[in-house]
Amino acid sequence: MYKALICILLVIIGATYASYPIAKQPKKLQRLPSNSGETKVGIDLCPECIEEAVEIINVILNIILDEGIIETCGELCGLLANKTGSKIIGDVCDVACEAFGLDEFVKALIKADLDPIWYCEMADLCPINDHGDAKFTNFQITPKSAPEGSTFVFDCSFTSVNGTGTGVINIVMIDPKNRTAANLYWFEARKPGTYPEKIGLQTLFELDCDPTQELCDGWAIGTYNVTAQVCNGECGSHHPHSSTYDTATGSFEITKKKNSFLKNITFL
Structure with missing residues:
Protein backbone atom coordinates (compact mmCIF):
# COMPACT_ATOMS: atom_id res chain seq x y z
CA MET A 1 0.00 0.00 0.00
CA PRO A 26 28.17 9.64 23.07
CA LYS A 27 30.77 7.85 25.19
CA LYS A 28 32.47 11.13 26.03
CA LEU A 29 29.34 12.93 27.33
CA GLN A 30 27.59 10.62 29.77
CA ARG A 31 24.88 11.01 32.38
CA LEU A 32 26.31 10.03 35.78
CA PRO A 33 24.41 7.67 38.12
CA SER A 34 22.22 9.17 40.83
CA ASN A 35 21.38 7.79 44.28
CA SER A 36 18.47 10.18 44.81
CA GLY A 37 15.76 7.52 45.16
CA GLU A 38 13.68 9.63 42.79
CA THR A 39 9.93 9.11 42.58
CA LYS A 40 8.63 8.64 39.06
CA VAL A 41 5.16 9.01 37.61
CA GLY A 42 3.59 6.77 34.99
CA ALA A 123 0.35 6.29 22.32
CA ASP A 124 -0.69 6.86 25.98
CA LEU A 125 2.50 5.17 27.16
CA CYS A 126 4.02 8.27 28.81
CA PRO A 127 2.07 10.63 31.08
CA ILE A 128 1.39 14.23 29.99
CA ASN A 129 1.64 17.19 32.37
CA ASP A 130 1.10 20.56 30.72
CA HIS A 131 1.02 22.36 34.09
CA GLY A 132 4.39 21.20 35.33
CA ASP A 133 7.54 23.16 36.08
CA ALA A 134 11.25 22.70 36.70
CA LYS A 135 14.06 25.04 37.64
CA PHE A 136 17.78 24.36 37.82
CA THR A 137 18.85 24.53 41.46
CA ASN A 138 22.37 25.79 40.83
CA PHE A 139 23.85 24.97 37.41
CA GLN A 140 27.60 24.46 37.85
CA ILE A 141 30.50 23.00 35.90
CA THR A 142 33.45 21.56 37.80
CA PRO A 143 36.34 21.98 37.63
CA LYS A 144 36.22 25.49 36.15
CA SER A 145 39.53 24.89 34.39
CA ALA A 146 41.74 21.86 33.74
CA PRO A 147 44.07 20.46 31.08
CA GLU A 148 42.86 18.43 28.12
CA GLY A 149 42.18 14.84 29.16
CA SER A 150 40.27 15.87 32.28
CA THR A 151 36.63 15.06 33.06
CA PHE A 152 34.28 18.00 33.59
CA VAL A 153 31.00 17.48 35.48
CA PHE A 154 27.86 19.46 34.62
CA ASP A 155 25.50 19.70 37.61
CA CYS A 156 22.03 19.93 36.02
CA SER A 157 20.04 19.21 39.19
CA PHE A 158 16.56 20.72 39.18
CA THR A 159 13.58 21.23 41.46
CA SER A 160 9.87 21.09 40.61
CA VAL A 161 6.90 22.54 42.50
CA ASN A 162 4.08 21.03 40.41
CA GLY A 163 5.87 18.02 38.96
CA THR A 164 6.99 17.61 35.36
CA GLY A 165 5.91 15.91 32.20
CA THR A 166 8.16 13.46 30.39
CA GLY A 167 11.07 15.65 29.36
CA VAL A 168 14.70 16.17 28.51
CA ILE A 169 17.80 18.00 29.64
CA ASN A 170 19.45 19.56 26.59
CA ILE A 171 23.15 20.44 26.68
CA VAL A 172 24.59 22.74 23.99
CA MET A 173 28.32 23.47 24.04
CA ILE A 174 30.25 26.01 21.91
CA ASP A 175 34.02 25.55 21.77
CA PRO A 176 36.75 28.23 21.38
CA LYS A 177 36.58 27.74 17.57
CA ASN A 178 32.84 28.54 17.64
CA ARG A 179 31.86 24.94 16.85
CA THR A 180 28.68 23.58 18.43
CA ALA A 181 27.96 20.16 19.96
CA ALA A 182 24.66 19.16 21.60
CA ASN A 183 23.00 16.20 23.27
CA LEU A 184 19.70 15.29 24.94
CA TYR A 185 19.08 13.29 28.15
CA TRP A 186 15.47 12.26 28.69
CA PHE A 187 13.75 11.71 32.04
CA GLU A 188 10.41 10.27 33.08
CA ALA A 189 7.64 12.47 34.49
CA ARG A 190 8.49 13.51 38.04
CA LYS A 191 6.48 14.34 41.13
CA PRO A 192 7.22 17.61 42.99
CA GLY A 193 10.70 17.50 44.48
CA THR A 194 14.39 18.04 43.84
CA TYR A 195 16.27 15.78 41.42
CA PRO A 196 20.07 15.54 41.10
CA GLU A 197 21.27 15.22 37.51
CA LYS A 198 24.97 15.19 36.64
CA ILE A 199 26.59 14.73 33.25
CA GLY A 200 30.28 13.93 32.82
CA LEU A 201 32.29 15.19 29.86
CA GLN A 202 35.52 13.33 29.05
CA THR A 203 38.07 15.41 27.12
CA LEU A 204 40.56 12.64 26.39
CA PHE A 205 39.43 12.63 22.75
CA GLU A 206 37.64 15.24 20.67
CA LEU A 207 33.86 15.11 21.18
CA ASP A 208 32.79 14.69 17.53
CA CYS A 209 35.87 12.90 16.20
CA ASP A 210 36.49 9.15 15.92
CA PRO A 211 40.25 8.55 16.29
CA THR A 212 39.87 5.13 14.63
CA GLN A 213 38.54 6.76 11.47
CA GLU A 214 40.28 10.15 11.20
CA LEU A 215 43.04 12.36 12.57
CA CYS A 216 41.81 14.16 15.67
CA ASP A 217 43.43 17.41 16.79
CA GLY A 218 42.00 17.09 20.28
CA TRP A 219 40.25 19.74 22.34
CA ALA A 220 41.06 23.36 21.60
CA ILE A 221 42.63 25.38 24.40
CA GLY A 222 40.29 28.08 25.67
CA THR A 223 36.80 28.68 27.04
CA TYR A 224 33.83 26.44 26.28
CA ASN A 225 30.40 28.06 26.74
CA VAL A 226 27.60 25.73 27.81
CA THR A 227 23.83 26.22 27.73
CA ALA A 228 21.57 23.78 29.58
CA GLN A 229 17.79 23.53 29.20
CA VAL A 230 15.28 21.43 31.11
CA CYS A 231 12.13 20.93 29.05
CA ASN A 232 8.69 19.38 28.97
CA GLY A 233 8.87 17.02 26.01
CA GLU A 234 11.74 17.63 23.62
CA CYS A 235 13.41 21.06 23.79
CA GLY A 236 12.46 23.12 20.74
CA SER A 237 9.82 20.65 19.55
CA HIS A 238 6.79 22.06 17.71
CA HIS A 239 4.61 19.17 18.92
CA PRO A 240 2.00 19.59 21.69
CA HIS A 241 3.03 19.10 25.32
CA SER A 242 6.47 20.63 24.67
CA SER A 243 7.94 23.70 26.39
CA THR A 244 11.14 24.99 27.99
CA TYR A 245 10.97 24.97 31.79
CA ASP A 246 14.30 26.67 32.51
CA THR A 247 17.62 27.66 30.90
CA ALA A 248 21.04 28.06 32.52
CA THR A 249 24.48 28.95 31.22
CA GLY A 250 28.02 28.26 32.33
CA SER A 251 31.54 27.71 31.03
CA PHE A 252 34.74 25.80 31.58
CA GLU A 253 38.28 26.23 30.32
CA ILE A 254 40.81 23.79 28.89
CA THR A 255 44.18 25.20 29.87
CA LYS A 256 46.70 23.08 27.96
CA LYS A 257 47.04 20.10 25.64
CA LYS A 258 47.44 16.57 26.98
CA ASN A 259 50.79 14.77 26.83
CA SER A 260 51.71 13.71 23.30
CA PHE A 261 51.85 9.97 24.11
CA LEU A 262 48.08 9.97 24.68
CA LYS A 263 47.49 10.90 21.04
CA ASN A 264 48.16 7.34 20.00
CA ILE A 265 45.47 5.85 22.25
CA THR A 266 42.28 4.67 20.51
CA PHE A 267 38.97 3.28 21.75
CA LEU A 268 38.55 -0.50 21.62
Whole structure:
Protein backbone atom coordinates (compact mmCIF):
# COMPACT_ATOMS: atom_id res chain seq x y z
CA MET A 1 0.00 0.00 0.00
CA TYR A 2 2.72 2.44 1.00
CA LYS A 3 5.60 0.57 -0.65
CA ALA A 4 6.64 3.07 -3.33
CA LEU A 5 6.64 6.06 -0.99
CA ILE A 6 8.48 4.24 1.79
CA CYS A 7 11.14 3.04 -0.64
CA ILE A 8 11.97 6.66 -1.45
CA LEU A 9 11.93 7.85 2.16
CA LEU A 10 13.72 5.00 3.96
CA VAL A 11 17.17 6.44 3.28
CA ILE A 12 16.13 9.90 4.50
CA ILE A 13 14.41 8.57 7.61
CA GLY A 14 17.25 6.19 8.41
CA ALA A 15 19.78 9.03 8.24
CA THR A 16 17.60 11.20 10.46
CA TYR A 17 17.14 8.65 13.23
CA ALA A 18 20.68 7.27 13.06
CA SER A 19 21.94 10.55 14.56
CA TYR A 20 19.13 10.94 17.12
CA PRO A 21 20.76 11.45 20.54
CA ILE A 22 18.07 10.42 23.04
CA ALA A 23 18.62 6.69 22.99
CA LYS A 24 22.32 6.55 22.18
CA GLN A 25 24.56 8.91 24.14
CA PRO A 26 28.17 9.64 23.07
CA LYS A 27 30.77 7.85 25.19
CA LYS A 28 32.47 11.13 26.03
CA LEU A 29 29.34 12.93 27.33
CA GLN A 30 27.59 10.62 29.77
CA ARG A 31 24.88 11.01 32.38
CA LEU A 32 26.31 10.03 35.78
CA PRO A 33 24.41 7.67 38.12
CA SER A 34 22.22 9.17 40.83
CA ASN A 35 21.38 7.79 44.28
CA SER A 36 18.47 10.18 44.81
CA GLY A 37 15.76 7.52 45.16
CA GLU A 38 13.68 9.63 42.79
CA THR A 39 9.93 9.11 42.58
CA LYS A 40 8.63 8.64 39.06
CA VAL A 41 5.16 9.01 37.61
CA GLY A 42 3.59 6.77 34.99
CA ILE A 43 3.54 3.20 33.82
CA ASP A 44 6.52 0.98 33.12
CA LEU A 45 6.06 1.07 29.35
CA CYS A 46 7.11 4.74 29.14
CA PRO A 47 10.89 4.17 29.45
CA GLU A 48 10.67 1.05 27.31
CA CYS A 49 8.81 2.97 24.62
CA ILE A 50 11.23 5.90 24.51
CA GLU A 51 14.38 3.76 24.59
CA GLU A 52 13.10 1.57 21.75
CA ALA A 53 11.25 4.20 19.67
CA VAL A 54 13.99 4.78 17.09
CA GLU A 55 14.54 1.06 16.53
CA ILE A 56 10.78 0.42 16.38
CA ILE A 57 10.27 3.08 13.71
CA ASN A 58 13.08 1.86 11.47
CA VAL A 59 12.14 -1.82 11.76
CA ILE A 60 8.45 -1.12 11.08
CA LEU A 61 9.31 0.83 7.93
CA ASN A 62 11.42 -2.06 6.69
CA ILE A 63 8.60 -4.50 7.47
CA ILE A 64 6.13 -2.45 5.43
CA LEU A 65 8.64 -2.21 2.59
CA ASP A 66 9.19 -5.97 2.60
CA GLU A 67 5.61 -7.10 3.19
CA GLY A 68 3.65 -4.52 1.15
CA ILE A 69 -0.02 -4.49 2.15
CA ILE A 70 -0.65 -5.03 5.86
CA GLU A 71 -4.25 -5.18 7.02
CA THR A 72 -4.15 -4.69 10.81
CA CYS A 73 -2.06 -3.30 13.65
CA GLY A 74 -1.89 -6.80 15.10
CA GLU A 75 -0.36 -8.16 11.91
CA LEU A 76 2.18 -5.34 11.66
CA CYS A 77 3.23 -5.46 15.30
CA GLY A 78 3.31 -9.25 15.34
CA LEU A 79 5.87 -9.10 12.55
CA LEU A 80 7.79 -6.50 14.56
CA ALA A 81 7.84 -8.76 17.63
CA ASN A 82 9.16 -11.62 15.49
CA LYS A 83 11.82 -9.44 13.86
CA THR A 84 13.12 -8.06 17.15
CA GLY A 85 12.53 -11.17 19.23
CA SER A 86 10.77 -9.03 21.83
CA LYS A 87 7.10 -9.37 22.79
CA ILE A 88 7.39 -6.11 24.76
CA ILE A 89 8.42 -4.17 21.65
CA GLY A 90 5.53 -5.76 19.78
CA ASP A 91 3.11 -4.77 22.55
CA VAL A 92 4.40 -1.18 22.53
CA CYS A 93 3.94 -1.04 18.77
CA ASP A 94 0.40 -2.42 19.04
CA VAL A 95 -0.67 0.18 21.63
CA ALA A 96 0.80 3.00 19.53
CA CYS A 97 -0.68 1.72 16.28
CA GLU A 98 -4.16 1.27 17.76
CA ALA A 99 -4.00 4.77 19.28
CA PHE A 100 -3.26 6.34 15.90
CA GLY A 101 -5.15 3.90 13.68
CA LEU A 102 -3.20 1.86 11.13
CA ASP A 103 -3.38 4.34 8.24
CA GLU A 104 -2.49 7.38 10.37
CA PHE A 105 0.24 5.43 12.14
CA VAL A 106 1.95 4.56 8.87
CA LYS A 107 1.51 8.09 7.50
CA ALA A 108 3.09 9.56 10.65
CA LEU A 109 6.04 7.21 10.32
CA ILE A 110 6.52 8.12 6.67
CA LYS A 111 6.52 11.84 7.48
CA ALA A 112 9.46 11.23 9.85
CA ASP A 113 7.92 13.76 12.20
CA LEU A 114 7.84 11.72 15.39
CA ASP A 115 10.22 12.52 18.21
CA PRO A 116 10.28 9.62 20.71
CA ILE A 117 8.62 11.46 23.62
CA TRP A 118 5.71 12.80 21.59
CA TYR A 119 5.26 9.42 19.90
CA CYS A 120 5.03 7.67 23.28
CA GLU A 121 2.73 10.33 24.75
CA MET A 122 0.34 10.05 21.82
CA ALA A 123 0.35 6.29 22.32
CA ASP A 124 -0.69 6.86 25.98
CA LEU A 125 2.50 5.17 27.16
CA CYS A 126 4.02 8.27 28.81
CA PRO A 127 2.07 10.63 31.08
CA ILE A 128 1.39 14.23 29.99
CA ASN A 129 1.64 17.19 32.37
CA ASP A 130 1.10 20.56 30.72
CA HIS A 131 1.02 22.36 34.09
CA GLY A 132 4.39 21.20 35.33
CA ASP A 133 7.54 23.16 36.08
CA ALA A 134 11.25 22.70 36.70
CA LYS A 135 14.06 25.04 37.64
CA PHE A 136 17.78 24.36 37.82
CA THR A 137 18.85 24.53 41.46
CA ASN A 138 22.37 25.79 40.83
CA PHE A 139 23.85 24.97 37.41
CA GLN A 140 27.60 24.46 37.85
CA ILE A 141 30.50 23.00 35.90
CA THR A 142 33.45 21.56 37.80
CA PRO A 143 36.34 21.98 37.63
CA LYS A 144 36.22 25.49 36.15
CA SER A 145 39.53 24.89 34.39
CA ALA A 146 41.74 21.86 33.74
CA PRO A 147 44.07 20.46 31.08
CA GLU A 148 42.86 18.43 28.12
CA GLY A 149 42.18 14.84 29.16
CA SER A 150 40.27 15.87 32.28
CA THR A 151 36.63 15.06 33.06
CA PHE A 152 34.28 18.00 33.59
CA VAL A 153 31.00 17.48 35.48
CA PHE A 154 27.86 19.46 34.62
CA ASP A 155 25.50 19.70 37.61
CA CYS A 156 22.03 19.93 36.02
CA SER A 157 20.04 19.21 39.19
CA PHE A 158 16.56 20.72 39.18
CA THR A 159 13.58 21.23 41.46
CA SER A 160 9.87 21.09 40.61
CA VAL A 161 6.90 22.54 42.50
CA ASN A 162 4.08 21.03 40.41
CA GLY A 163 5.87 18.02 38.96
CA THR A 164 6.99 17.61 35.36
CA GLY A 165 5.91 15.91 32.20
CA THR A 166 8.16 13.46 30.39
CA GLY A 167 11.07 15.65 29.36
CA VAL A 168 14.70 16.17 28.51
CA ILE A 169 17.80 18.00 29.64
CA ASN A 170 19.45 19.56 26.59
CA ILE A 171 23.15 20.44 26.68
CA VAL A 172 24.59 22.74 23.99
CA MET A 173 28.32 23.47 24.04
CA ILE A 174 30.25 26.01 21.91
CA ASP A 175 34.02 25.55 21.77
CA PRO A 176 36.75 28.23 21.38
CA LYS A 177 36.58 27.74 17.57
CA ASN A 178 32.84 28.54 17.64
CA ARG A 179 31.86 24.94 16.85
CA THR A 180 28.68 23.58 18.43
CA ALA A 181 27.96 20.16 19.96
CA ALA A 182 24.66 19.16 21.60
CA ASN A 183 23.00 16.20 23.27
CA LEU A 184 19.70 15.29 24.94
CA TYR A 185 19.08 13.29 28.15
CA TRP A 186 15.47 12.26 28.69
CA PHE A 187 13.75 11.71 32.04
CA GLU A 188 10.41 10.27 33.08
CA ALA A 189 7.64 12.47 34.49
CA ARG A 190 8.49 13.51 38.04
CA LYS A 191 6.48 14.34 41.13
CA PRO A 192 7.22 17.61 42.99
CA GLY A 193 10.70 17.50 44.48
CA THR A 194 14.39 18.04 43.84
CA TYR A 195 16.27 15.78 41.42
CA PRO A 196 20.07 15.54 41.10
CA GLU A 197 21.27 15.22 37.51
CA LYS A 198 24.97 15.19 36.64
CA ILE A 199 26.59 14.73 33.25
CA GLY A 200 30.28 13.93 32.82
CA LEU A 201 32.29 15.19 29.86
CA GLN A 202 35.52 13.33 29.05
CA THR A 203 38.07 15.41 27.12
CA LEU A 204 40.56 12.64 26.39
CA PHE A 205 39.43 12.63 22.75
CA GLU A 206 37.64 15.24 20.67
CA LEU A 207 33.86 15.11 21.18
CA ASP A 208 32.79 14.69 17.53
CA CYS A 209 35.87 12.90 16.20
CA ASP A 210 36.49 9.15 15.92
CA PRO A 211 40.25 8.55 16.29
CA THR A 212 39.87 5.13 14.63
CA GLN A 213 38.54 6.76 11.47
CA GLU A 214 40.28 10.15 11.20
CA LEU A 215 43.04 12.36 12.57
CA CYS A 216 41.81 14.16 15.67
CA ASP A 217 43.43 17.41 16.79
CA GLY A 218 42.00 17.09 20.28
CA TRP A 219 40.25 19.74 22.34
CA ALA A 220 41.06 23.36 21.60
CA ILE A 221 42.63 25.38 24.40
CA GLY A 222 40.29 28.08 25.67
CA THR A 223 36.80 28.68 27.04
CA TYR A 224 33.83 26.44 26.28
CA ASN A 225 30.40 28.06 26.74
CA VAL A 226 27.60 25.73 27.81
CA THR A 227 23.83 26.22 27.73
CA ALA A 228 21.57 23.78 29.58
CA GLN A 229 17.79 23.53 29.20
CA VAL A 230 15.28 21.43 31.11
CA CYS A 231 12.13 20.93 29.05
CA ASN A 232 8.69 19.38 28.97
CA GLY A 233 8.87 17.02 26.01
CA GLU A 234 11.74 17.63 23.62
CA CYS A 235 13.41 21.06 23.79
CA GLY A 236 12.46 23.12 20.74
CA SER A 237 9.82 20.65 19.55
CA HIS A 238 6.79 22.06 17.71
CA HIS A 239 4.61 19.17 18.92
CA PRO A 240 2.00 19.59 21.69
CA HIS A 241 3.03 19.10 25.32
CA SER A 242 6.47 20.63 24.67
CA SER A 243 7.94 23.70 26.39
CA THR A 244 11.14 24.99 27.99
CA TYR A 245 10.97 24.97 31.79
CA ASP A 246 14.30 26.67 32.51
CA THR A 247 17.62 27.66 30.90
CA ALA A 248 21.04 28.06 32.52
CA THR A 249 24.48 28.95 31.22
CA GLY A 250 28.02 28.26 32.33
CA SER A 251 31.54 27.71 31.03
CA PHE A 252 34.74 25.80 31.58
CA GLU A 253 38.28 26.23 30.32
CA ILE A 254 40.81 23.79 28.89
CA THR A 255 44.18 25.20 29.87
CA LYS A 256 46.70 23.08 27.96
CA LYS A 257 47.04 20.10 25.64
CA LYS A 258 47.44 16.57 26.98
CA ASN A 259 50.79 14.77 26.83
CA SER A 260 51.71 13.71 23.30
CA PHE A 261 51.85 9.97 24.11
CA LEU A 262 48.08 9.97 24.68
CA LYS A 263 47.49 10.90 21.04
CA ASN A 264 48.16 7.34 20.00
CA ILE A 265 45.47 5.85 22.25
CA THR A 266 42.28 4.67 20.51
CA PHE A 267 38.97 3.28 21.75
CA LEU A 268 38.55 -0.50 21.62
